[in-house]
Amino acid sequence: MGLILKSIERQVWESFQKTIPLGSLFHRWEWQDIISAGFGLQVERLGIFDEAGVLKGLLPLAERKMSLLKLAGSPLSGSATPHSGPLGDVPMPEFLSALEVYASEKHIDYLELGLTDVSGKDGLEKMGYTVEELLTLDLPIPKDEADLWSGLEVRCRNAVRKAEKSGVKVVEPQTLEEWLEPYYELSCGVYRRQDKEPPFKREYFAALWQNLYPKGDLIVLTAQYDGKTIAGMIFPRDRNVGYYLDGVSDREYNKVVPNNLIQWEYLKRAQAMGIELYDMVGANIPSIAKFKKSFGSTERKYLYAYRNRTMAARVGRKVYAKHSETIKKLLKRS
CATH class of the missing domain: 3.40.630.30 (Gcn5-related N-acetyltransferase (GNAT))
Known part of the structure; x- marks a missing residue:
């Protein structure tokens, strides 16, 4: 089954999200407005369609230009969004193939995904993503x-x-x-x-x-x-x-x-x-995890994955990892 990513209107987006049993703050239309205003990002609100044109899922994809590179992520690092990725009943292999087609068409150099669980890890690695397992803490109320x-x-x-x-x-x-x-x-x-x-x-x-x-x-x-x-x-x-x-x-x-x-x-x-559920959002710093666990929360693993689609992105990520704080200061002054 082939999937297609294309922009959709707010009413269609919000109607689909209402069909999801649990809340999903970071997929909300308003959340994309928040990170656009707060971090200067452009967010594409993409519907995930099957070959028959039936809407199967949602993907908010944040984009940023850094020098000559075009970065995109769902979520994109630095946007106060711990996880996002595809929302809906979407097979991961088919979704990743559709995302690759979209990224090629839009000349995206670098991709990030943050998924709420670890079920898609194998598919991500097969598509060339570097995958990390991270922790958050959930507390049923x-x-x-x-x-x-x-x-x-x-x-x-x-x-x-x-x-x-x-x-x-x-x-x-x-x-x-x-x-x-x-x-x-x-x-x-x-x-x-x-x-x-x-x-x-x-x-x-x-x-x-x-x-x-x-x-x-x-x-x-x-x-x-x-x-x-x-x-x-x-x-x-x-x-x-x-x-x-x-x-x-x-x-x-x-x-x-x-x-x-x-x-x-x-x-x-x-x-x-x-x-009914309190997501304490992140448990990867030991001192913070200890504080959050004291309220009775339990660990849940989620995935962070990234892929350098071009040689320029591979070089750029290495430079950024080494000089991130200096680069942030320069960007703020510019």
Whole structure:
């Protein structure tokens, strides 16, 4: 069976996505608007059709020019999108063949894919992709708050109690203006401490709010201590799946453990909203994985795969891997 990739309209896209049982935030039409505004990407919203012209799946494909190279990915690295890839009942070998035809027609030098599970690994490797198995953490949300609390590890429950006793207050802003500037400053501080360029601009956070909050699909929580914002986290959702998208904090206040309290307050809200699964998005840094596991989450493997389609892409990836921070700084100044 041959498959064809071609652009489709918003109504067709959204109607198809409603047929998928679980939520899929990173395939939503609005998500493509968010990463376009936040990272300057061009996103092609492609339908995956069979030979009879029946729509079988969706593929958001983000594109970026870097020097003379054309990069494309679903998702593309650096777009705050942990996974994406084809959505729907699409056989991987046929999909990859169709993607290769599309990439040739569009003169794409480099491709990336991030898939929510590991079932397509063999097919990717046969098509010349380099494949890595990564980890995220999932937390099923029980119906009862007592069960939710008992699912936390003892050290996590103690941290929540300590934050409350220390006087940390969790606030849920109702407008963009309430949280954007303090959150952005904390975000910049996190990366400055690592001598890295902040990956997120104000435009990204604003686009998140403007595209998701009016639909009831975004919660932002901040922690206040002695009248100061010391931490914050961003939690979008798609239907019955919630996500931990981003978090920042001032390490000077680690002693009052605000992050544990924010997560706990979110879990209670998620439960009240009817969210059934909480995707904590990433567990590949040991210290972060340890924190996320303390809430009772379990590991799930997913795939990151990339393919250099041209010699120029192979050389370019090696250079970027060696000098990525310098290149990011130069791109920001340009």
